[in-house]
Amino acid sequence: MRTRAAVALAAGQPLEVMEVNLEGPRAGEVLVEIKATGLCHTDEFTRSGDDPEGIFPAILGHEGAGVVIEVGEGVTSLEVGDHVIPLYTPECRECEYCLNPKTNLCQQIRSTQGAGLLPDGSTRFSMLDGTPIHHYMGCSTFANHTVVPEIALAKVRKDAPFDKICYIGCGVTTGIGAVINTAKVEIGSTAIVFGLGGIGLNVVQGLRLAGADQIVGVDLNDSKVEMAEHFGMTNFVNPSNVEGDLVAHLVELTGGGADYTFDATGNVQVMRTALEAAHKGWGESIIIGVAPAGAEISTRPFQLVTGRSWRGTAFGGASGRTDVPKIVDWYMDGKIEIDPMITHTMSLDDINKGFDLMHSGESIRGVVVY
Numbered sequence: 001m002r003t004r005a006a007v008a009l010a011a012g013q014p015l016e017v018m019e020v021n022l023e024g025p026r027a028g029e030v031l032v033e034i035k036a037t038g039l040c041h042t043d044e045f046t047r048s049g050d051d052p053e054g055i056f057p058a059i060l061g062h063e064g065a066g067v068v069i070e071v072g073e074g075v076t077s078l079e080v081g082d083h084v085i086p087l088y089t090p091e092c093r094e095c096e097y098c099l100n101p102k103t104n105l106c107q108q109i110r111s112t113q114g115a116g117l118l119p120d121g122s123t124r125f126s127m128l129d130g131t132p133i134h135h136y137m138g139c140s141t142f143a144n145h146t147v148v149p150e151i152a153l154a155k156v157r158k159d160a161p162f163d164k165i166c167y168i169g170c171g172v173t174t175g176i177g178a179v180i181n182t183a184k185v186e187i188g189s190t191a192i193v194f195g196l197g198g199i200g201l202n203v204v205q206g207l208r209l210a211g212a213d214q215i216v217g218v219d220l221n222d223s224k225v226e227m228a229e230h231f232g233m234t235n236f237v238n239p240s241n242v243e244g245d246l247v248a249h250l251v252e253l254t255g256g257g258a259d260y261t262f263d264a265t266g267n268v269q270v271m272r273t274a275l276e277a278a279h280k281g282w283g284e285s286i287i288i289g290v291a292p293a294g295a296e297i298s299t300r301p302f303q304l305v306t307g308r309s310w311r312g313t314a315f316g317g318a319s320g321r322t323d324v325p326k327i328v329d330w331y332m333d334g335k336i337e338i339d340p341m342i343t344h345t346m347s348l349d350d351i352n353k354g355f356d357l358m359h360s361g362e363s364i365r366g367v368v369v370y
């Protein structure tokens with residue numbers, strides 16, 4: 001078949017919207033009509049060329065929602081008409097990683113997914129001249145139709161709006177999951193969230209859900225305050241307005257350091273501040289942000305000797321086929337909010353404008369509606 005897609009032809013170039021060829025699903029694969037997709041910073045990281053592992057040409061996008069159009073041989077858990085969210089962290093339920101409750105990093109299709117291919121080592125997308133186009137994070141949601149392995153699709157309820165639940169495919173689950181699955185924040189905790197963007201705001205709402213008493217937000221951009229307060233932030237700190245040492249200021253504000261701190265900036269200096277603003281003896285700092293290629297974190301080892309822990313999380317520690325349908329329920333039941341964070345919607349033709357809005361800091365989430 002043919003479908004429309006925004007193709008990343010080369011690093012650093014705007015996406016080009018065009019017709020592409022898409023082969024039908026092979027064994028264990030599913031053809032999905034994407035109805036909506038969010039634009040995440042990780043897509044931009046790859047598009048811009050900053051991602052050293054970026055492969056071109058490729059169809060980016062990993063925050064989508066859509067409908068099953070066709071299933072390949074042997075697919076048993078999905079049928080035509082099911083509503084689904086593609087998962088860049090699959091859940092096969094049988095690999096060594098899936099069988100270990102300490103991780104969500106299913107490795108079943110890791111090597112081919114990382115190479116921009118489906119599990120049999122080939123692509124389903126090609127240009128009209130036959131040039132193969134790579135998949136991206138196993139999802140490629142910047143295409144109106146895509147082929148995804150069965151183990152990388154979460155089946156969700158049919159009454160949930162695609163243009164909102166697509167965000168659960170990355171940002172919502174990453175932020176809330178970092179609090180609930182990774183940090184396992186207890187009622188009454190104190191927390192600091194560095195970066196109040198599309199991920200950090202979801203950390204803030206996860207902390208409110210978990211019953212944290214104090215939720216300090218840290219951002220260089222004052223315009224994030226109103227939204228962050230709406231989602232549960234109790235104190236705001238703009239580092240530009242702090243005279244003296246930021247760590248000392250945060251330690252004082254939280255009465256000795258926070259029980260939990262989260263980096264949602266991807267800046268390694270911020271990661272250090274987050275670790276050092278965690279409480280002596282028990283504070284845990286969770287890295288969510290993806291740092292530039294080659295960047296390294298550092299601190300004095302004594303920070304860890306004296307009881308602080310440094311950890312990280314991918315996709316909020318969520319096992320997607322199990323957890324994503326539950327998060328969709330939380331949204332539909334009003335336990336979490338998504339709508340205010342989707343600040344801009346656009347057509348596929350305007351996808352590059354969505355990236356401009358991301359750069360200017362105007363949008364929290366831009367969503368393409370097909």
Ligand code: NAD
Nearest residue numbers: 041195196197198199219220264266288289290313314315
């Ligand atoms: P965003 O640009 O929407 O938000 C980043 C926020 O950080 C902005 O509000 C910005 O003003 C603020 N900021 C930047 N530098 C700062 C500094 N020095 N001090 C304080 N605030 C600062 O980005 P996002 O979509 O929220 O993504 C955040 C990070 O999370 C990115 O690095 C992204 O790649 C990463 N990410 C990780 C996962 C995962 O599974 N671990 C998943 C998705 C995204």
Ligand code: DAO
Nearest residue numbers: 040042105110170290314315
């Ligand atoms: O299993 O080795 C692995 C890689 C898992 C990939 C998880 C990526 C999470 C961070 C990237 C940001 C997501 C948008």
Ligand code: ZN
Nearest residue numbers: 040042170171
């Ligand atoms: Zn993402």
Ligand code: ZN
Nearest residue numbers: 092095098106
């Ligand atoms: Zn697995």
